[in-house]
Amino acid sequence: MIKEAGTGIAVLGSLAKKIFTMLVLIFIILPLPIVIISSFSSSSMIAFPPKEFSLKWYISLASKREYITSFLLSLRIALISVVCSLTFGTMAALAIKRYTYRFPELLKTMFLSPLMVPAVIIGIALMRFMNILGWINSFKAIMVAHLLITMVYVIRTVLSSLVGYDITIEYAARDLGAGPLLTFRKITFPLIKPGLIVAGMFSFIVSLDETTISIFIAGGRTTTLPVRIYSMLEHGLDPTVTAISSLLIVLALCILLLINKVMGLDKFKI
Amino acid sequence: MKRLRLKKRESSRMLLLGPGLILIMFAFFIPMILLFIIGFQTYVPGSGFYDKTFTLENFVRLFDQYHLMILFRTFKIAFLASLLSLVFGYPVAMLLAQSRGKKKSLLLGLILTPLLTNVVARTLGLMIVFATHGPVNTLLGFFGLGPFKFIPGELGIILGLTQVFIPYMILSINSVLENLNFNLQNAARDLGCSHFKAFWRVIFPLSMPGIVAGSLFVFLLSFSSFVTPRLLGGGSIMVMTMLIQQQAMQLLNWPFAAAAAIVLMVFSLILVSTYNRLTARIERMNDRTGIYSSMKFDKGFYRISRA
Amino acid sequence: MKRFTVVLLMFLLVGTFVFAAPQTETKTGKIGDGRTLVVGVWGGPQEEIIREHVVKKFEEETGAKVEFVLGGSSDRYARIYSELNNPSMDVVYLSMAQTEQANKDGVILAPNPQRVPEYNNLYPIAKGSGGYGVALMSIGLMYNTDRFKTPPDSWLEMWKPENKGKVAPFVFPGTQGTAFLVMAAKVHGGSETNIAPGFDAIKQLKPFPMILSGIDEMNLAFQQGDIWLAPQMDGYAYNFKDAGGPVDFILPKEGAVLSMNCAAVTKNTKNVDLAEMFINIHLSQDCQEAYAEVLKYGPTNKNVKLSENLGSKVVYGDAAVAKLYALDNASVTKNQSAWADRWNKEILEK
Numbered sequence: 001m002i003k004e005a006g007t008g009i010a011v012l013g014s015l016a017k018k019i020f021t022m023l024v025l026i027f028i029i030l031p032l033p034i035v036i037i038s039s040f041s042s043s044s045m046i047a048f049p050p051k052e053f054s055l056k057w058y059i060s061l062a063s064k065r066e067y068i069t070s071f072l073l074s075l076r077i078a079l080i081s082v083v084c085s086l087t088f089g090t091m092a093a094l095a096i097k098r099y100t101y102r103f104p105e106l107l108k109t110m111f112l113s114p115l116m117v118p119a120v121i122i123g124i125a126l127m128r129f130m131n132i133l134g135w136i137n138s139f140k141a142i143m144v145a146h147l148l149i150t151m152v153y154v155i156r157t158v159l160s161s162l163v164g165y166d167i168t169i170e171y172a173a174r175d176l177g178a179g180p181l182l183t184f185r186k187i188t189f190p191l192i193k194p195g196l197i198v199a200g201m202f203s204f205i206v207s208l209d210e211t212t213i214s215i216f217i218a219g220g221r222t223t224t225l226p227v228r229i230y231s232m233l234e235h236g237l238d239p240t241v242t243a244i245s246s247l248l249i250v251l252a253l254c255i256l257l258l259i260n261k262v263m264g265l266d267k268f269k270i
Numbered sequence: 271m272k273r274l275r276l277k278k279r280e281s282s283r284m285l286l287l288g289p290g291l292i293l294i295m296f297a298f299f300i301p302m303i304l305l306f307i308i309g310f311q312t313y314v315p316g317s318g319f320y321d322k323t324f325t326l327e328n329f330v331r332l333f334d335q336y337h338l339m340i341l342f343r344t345f346k347i348a349f350l351a352s353l354l355s356l357v358f359g360y361p362v363a364m365l366l367a368q369s370r371g372k373k374k375s376l377l378l379g380l381i382l383t384p385l386l387t388n389v390v391a392r393t394l395g396l397m398i399v400f401a402t403h404g405p406v407n408t409l410l411g412f413f414g415l416g417p418f419k420f421i422p423g424e425l426g427i428i429l430g431l432t433q434v435f436i437p438y439m440i441l442s443i444n445s446v447l448e449n450l451n452f453n454l455q456n457a458a459r460d461l462g463c464s465h466f467k468a469f470w471r472v473i474f475p476l477s478m479p480g481i482v483a484g485s486l487f488v489f490l491l492s493f494s495s496f497v498t499p500r501l502l503g504g505g506s507i508m509v510m511t512m513l514i515q516q517q518a519m520q521l522l523n524w525p526f527a528a529a530a531a532i533v534l535m536v537f538s539l540i541l542v543s544t545y546n547r548l549t550a551r552i553e554r555m556n557d558r559t560g561i562y563s564s565m566k567f568d569k570g571f572y573r574i575s576r577a
Numbered sequence: 578m579k580r581f582t583v584v585l586l587m588f589l590l591v592g593t594f595v596f597a598a599p600q601t602e603t604k605t606g607k608i609g610d611g612r613t614l615v616v617g618v619w620g621g622p623q624e625e626i627i628r629e630h631v632v633k634k635f636e637e638e639t640g641a642k643v644e645f646v647l648g649g650s651s652d653r654y655a656r657i658y659s660e661l662n663n664p665s666m667d668v669v670y671l672s673m674a675q676t677e678q679a680n681k682d683g684v685i686l687a688p689n690p691q692r693v694p695e696y697n698n699l700y701p702i703a704k705g706s707g708g709y710g711v712a713l714m715s716i717g718l719m720y721n722t723d724r725f726k727t728p729p730d731s732w733l734e735m736w737k738p739e740n741k742g743k744v745a746p747f748v749f750p751g752t753q754g755t756a757f758l759v760m761a762a763k764v765h766g767g768s769e770t771n772i773a774p775g776f777d778a779i780k781q782l783k784p785f786p787m788i789l790s791g792i793d794e795m796n797l798a799f800q801q802g803d804i805w806l807a808p809q810m811d812g813y814a815y816n817f818k819d820a821g822g823p824v825d826f827i828l829p830k831e832g833a834v835l836s837m838n839c840a841a842v843t844k845n846t847k848n849v850d851l852a853e854m855f856i857n858i859h860l861s862q863d864c865q866e867a868y869a870e871v872l873k874y875g876p877t878n879k880n881v882k883l884s885e886n887l888g889s890k891v892v893y894g895d896a897a898v899a900k901l902y903a904l905d906n907a908s909v910t911k912n913q914s915a916w917a918d919r920w921n922k923e924i925l926e927k
Contacts, residue, residue: 010464010465010466013465013466014465017361020361021361021362021364021365024358024359024361024362024436025362025377025380027358027433028362028380028381028384028433028436028437029380029383029384030395030399031384031392031394031395031396031398031399031433032383032384032387032391032392032395034395034398034399034405035391035394035395035398038398048398048399048401048404048405049405087289088289088290088293089290091286091287091289091290092286092287092289092290092291094286095283095286095287096287098283098286107287110294111290111294113298114294114298116538116539116542117302117535117538118493118494118496118511118534118535118538119494119496120494120496120511120514120515120531120534121302121305121514121531121534121535122298122301122302124305124514124515124518124524124527124528124531125301125302125304125305125531126297126301127518128301128304128305128308128524128528129300129301129304132304144293144296144297145297147293147297148293148294148297148298151290151293151294152294155290180282205386208388209388209389211388211389211390211497212496212497215496215515216515216518216519225388226388226389226390229388229390229391229394230390230497230501233390233393233394233397233501234500234501234505241394242394245388245390245391245394245395246391248387248388248391249387249388249391252383252386252387252388253383255386256379256382256383256386260375260379264375265375265378265379265382
């Protein structure tokens, strides 16, 4: 009797737990479908649910050139970031790993320290510095900021895929007469390849997503897409942003599927 | 011979390190040092220029009643956001740890998609969801509640930060739970514990490292986030990051903005080093007890403040 | 390895698309070939009308492209100072006070009547700011017509107990915010040099339904009945009224505030020629008429003739300007930082 009552409560409890978990999952994902649905509204004020549906805001998006320019700029910055930060980051990570006889921890901390400083602070510091150089609002200023952030990620990821890597294999290859490039191609690269793929995808996402630092140093011709959307949201809601945001959400979904395809979601670490 | 080799290694080390080192010096250390210097200089009102005289005035001003209140509010919002993430995130983490195969991929997809989505697009969604006449209030209206004013307001910011950062909490707890043996719970039940008691006495304490790491991490992220509080607070709820932005970008008071940035940085560095020490201890514990098999924490080198 | 190749190929594909895109411009042999003019202006109806009446003609004439940076004028104002060496915008639209100060500090270029011939047709007030005055507005009271059957006639209506909790101030710093702060001070015995009564008076209005910063959210709140009274510019109020909003606009008897939007060319920009051509089109009769008709903004060009009905609504002509109260902009600018501090502490906080 007592035991049955106990099971009753347990069933009720596990049901409540299930409902709660479902609600949380809805809470996590809800904003995304809502943006997409709102983007098909025909009203000029963002409202949910929309009363009538139309493609108006996607058409208006096509006529507003600055959104497209910004999107292309963001893509370009992201691609350059991936290529450059993979190169520089891998080089630095290998150097840190390979030559650990002098201040290994100091070097590592130094390279990873930008991760520990809030983005607003990096933003204002870079803004002052770029101002002094006269680089403010220039493409190179944004490029430098994005490279900094993405390179640090690459270093982190490559370093963690080098854990347990035995450096003597490289020496063995060198002693057998392989040049440094051949050693890298045949020995080191295959070992860190999974790490590099993650790092590359991650740099791409991070660069495309970077908002806070760019708010301080981007403007005019060099307004990246997140910054443009941000400044639109800051000054009242223009429904065109729902259209461009929906496109970004779809892009994120594509990236997710790609990650799932290439490596499986459970191996993906933030 | 040996010396020659060492020299060669030294030069190739510099060659490999060079580009990265230059970038990090140029884009990070030099600007940070300059920021540090500006924090001690004098602001000239009504112009975008500043005086190079040394002063501590900016820091003194930061510790007046109003600015201390802002600092307190920033802490309060971050604390509540981590608490909510924990309460909301724990059951999801449990579910995630216990599921396999397709279900697990689907769950992970649900959790990771917002994380991969641009933060501004996500915040736009939150702005619509929590609007005074938005879906949440409509729903509550059916139950005769509300309408609540989520945004612009502190409540909206806290809920928004929770939504944005809860994946970190879930993944952090999950990384511990995943390696736990759920047979422990069953064993406890066989020994006569109730379902809840089995969880509360056995699983929960064992997942503590994940909870602490996750909470600290969400706290750190919320504490230093800018976009979410700015957009969901409608510009009228001031937090530290917004103060810095307003002073720097709207009032052109760079010395004061720099001083505020330095203070914010000191706090976040304290938090980061606590987090690092904590995760290091978890790893050591892991080595000793073996309960947490193959758990990997990234020693705190996550990126702070993506939002 | 195969999957890796696929990813690599995808990157290359996207890469070619991105890098190839900008090179598809056509050559027309015009002055602005391949050049872009960046214009900083308010979003919403103003952006739309400039797109319609200035940008089209400008792009046709010059072959250059126009990009907008939308936002409030205080953001732009701060930006032109911090970017003096390398401005991100070529043309900036500012408030009168900001233009005066920017002109004094030399961060914008002085008007150039030779390259902007329409400058000679402007009313004196539009020439006086140090930039090019493009539109004249008044800041008065926008009220909810469902709530007020007889229109209010005074700023003091906001402080009546029956309206408590339904009065929203505009954010400071900002054009409407500054005007409201000063008027709140004036009707309570203060002035630009004695602002304390203004802060005390606005504090009495708490709790605010919201602090206004965007036009859309403000209109929505009026529509929903969350706000009954708020300071606003004539043009925005009439615009919303025409769109079916339950609102109207009055000039309070204690005085409404004169406000003028100005366009200016940033110093050190590489596109001075294009910028001046752009502004000249904006000052021309056609565009100014459209501004008055669509936005209800008063023309600054003397050649613009408005119908009687329209002329009674907008700030039209020297006489209408003389009736409005012009702020002491020098004091406002000097105190801006201190007032913002005070606003943060006393108005935003409980």
